Amino acid sequence: MRLRALASLAFLAPLFVCGAAEAYCRSTTCVGDCPRDEDECKITGQKLYWASGCVGFSLQEDSSQHIPMKYFRQVAQRSFLAWTELECDSGVSSLSFAELDEVSCHQTEYNSGGANANIILFQDNKWDYQGVDNTLAKTTVTFDDDTGEILDADIEINHAYNHFTINDMEIDYDLESVLTHEVGHFIGLDHTLDFSATMFAGYEPGTIEQRTLEEDDILAACEVYAPERQVSCDTKPRGGFATECGGEPAATDEDGEDEGGCSVAAPGGSSGDDTPLSSVFAFAVSAFFVSRLLGRKPQRNVR
Numbered sequence: 001m002r003l004r005a006l007a008s009l010a011f012l013a014p015l016f017v018c019g020a021a022e023a024y025c026r027s028t029t030c031v032g033d034c035p036r037d038e039d040e041c042k043i044t045g046q047k048l049y050w051a052s053g054c055v056g057f058s059l060q061e062d063s064s065q066h067i068p069m070k071y072f073r074q075v076a077q078r079s080f081l082a083w084t085e086l087e088c089d090s091g092v093s094s095l096s097f098a099e100l101d102e103v104s105c106h107q108t109e110y111n112s113g114g115a116n117a118n119i120i121l122f123q124d125n126k127w128d129y130q131g132v133d134n135t136l137a138k139t140t141v142t143f144d145d146d147t148g149e150i151l152d153a154d155i156e157i158n159h160a161y162n163h164f165t166i167n168d169m170e171i172d173y174d175l176e177s178v179l180t181h182e183v184g185h186f187i188g189l190d191h192t193l194d195f196s197a198t199m200f201a202g203y204e205p206g207t208i209e210q211r212t213l214e215e216d217d218i219l220a221a222c223e224v225y226a227p228e229r230q231v232s233c234d235t236k237p238r239g240g241f242a243t244e245c246g247g248e249p250a251a252t253d254e255d256g257e258d259e260g261g262c263s264v265a266a267p268g269g270s271s272g273d274d275t276p277l278s279s280v281f282a283f284a285v286s287a288f289f290v291s292r293l294l295g296r297k298p299q300r301n302v303r
């Protein structure tokens with residue numbers, strides 16, 4: 001079995017939307033410079049999905065030195081809840097989440113021969129990826145290259161070069177907005193050109209709109225996790241649950257960004273039959289994009 005990693009997702013028509021143009025894209029097993037359609041969606045490769053109806057995730061036990069675990073947990077849970085059991089045309093979407101125990105492992109990795117964890121972690125002191133000063137977070141999804149089944153997903157938050165806030169009043173970079181976007185990648189969604197959607201590739205500092213899903217996001221999730229999907233619920237990570245590191249570091253994203261502010265890369269040895277491949281989405285500050293659409297002066301809010 002060939003393995004890879006990446007992020008993306010898809011749709012279905014919700015109750016209140018008729019004939020609306022969907023812009024959403026699903027992530028696929030195609031990594032790198034892939035052909036895309038008019039919506040900028042990848043058109044080759046298998047589409048990514050979690051096979052289980054329930055996916056477990058874990059918070060890294062150190063949280064951030066700037067954010068107490070209590071608040072990290074509240075925000076993370078709300079971010080996953082946003083994507084849980086959505087109202088689709090034909091019923092409720094077939095995906096929910098469960099928080100498993102905290103983990104000590106503080107790195108994105110996948111252990112193909114052992115136990116794993118789907119980790120949400122802060123990088124407080126360094127950001128070893130490109131876009132140090134404007135990349136807010138990064139999600140790495142490891143998948144089966146033959147089927148598109150997601151095997152592992154990890155989210156890293158770049159607090160080393162950005163100031164995240166968790167309140168509703170004095171907002172800098174809203175952690176919940178950023179995490180909700182990252183969870184979209186976590187479940188197999190790619191960026192959308194719909195700038196009102198949570199899966200739009202940019203975040204405007206000071207805003208909280210991306211905490212909640214929009215029509216395009218819901219359509220996406222309802223396609224991948226359709227109500228009719230016959231699935232069982234198993235929150236255990238692939239190979240069992242591990243609280244300590246034990247696998248190989250997952251892909252890095254040094255191969256360049258696409259226009260959406262996310263980069264996708266395959267790790268070394270990606271052509272090998274048993275080598276996990278990882279695709280990476282880095283969520284960037286792209287005030288320019290959103291502000292331009294709103295007719296406002298672009299902001300630079302990077303620290």
Ligand SMILES: [Zn+2]
Pocket residue numbers: 181185191200201262281282283284
């Ligand atoms: Zn993204």
